[in-house]
Amino acid sequence: EAGVVQSPRYKIIEKKQPVAFWCNPISGHNTLYWYLQNLGQGPELLIRYENEEAVDDSQLPKDRFSAERLKGVDSTLKIQPAELGDSAVYLCASSSAVSHEQYFGPGTRLTVT
């Protein structure tokens, strides 16, 4: 069974530029999560989707971050405009309705210069 897929793996952009990250969850997993991980810290939740509905986005900085999950499968997280402090690893995870165990993708390492 394929795991969570994310792209790109690495991204370097200048501040004020836009950037987008893509995630494809494990097949059959209806819950999708976006986390942010800074160096030396544990992941922190940005947004959670149940199918195509965003049910927990309280930690998402909505002035510059947006996310969507069309058709309840793939998801895209966007930052516009990026700031220096956005440099981090952006992790996507998914879980099924049965176990609730969350499985992470490889992440996207963003560097904003």
Place this chain on the structure above:
Amino acid sequence: QKEVEQNSGPLSVPEGAIASLNCTYSDRVSQSFFWYRQYSGKSPELIMSIYSNGDKEDGRFTAQLNKASQYVSLLIRDSQPSDSATYLCAVKGGNSGYALNFGKGTSLLVTP
């Protein structure tokens, strides 16, 4: 106060020894507890989940949960150099809902 606390380490153990990793949490109504392993430059990998008080064993790994003391631990028996990584404790449920609250992780170094 951080909701999930871990000693950042590094915890150094010799090869073949038992490594003991500890985690405390503040939300008394938390329901699910997980241990993730994260190698440098990689994403977290789920290694253990535990939901009820007591011990749960899986191969060389044993997770222990004590809800009364709000304490969860991970024991790694016969530690190998390949076990050297950061171990993240994650707690779900209660006031956090479905979100995983992570500790900062404990760095484990297994020396040959």
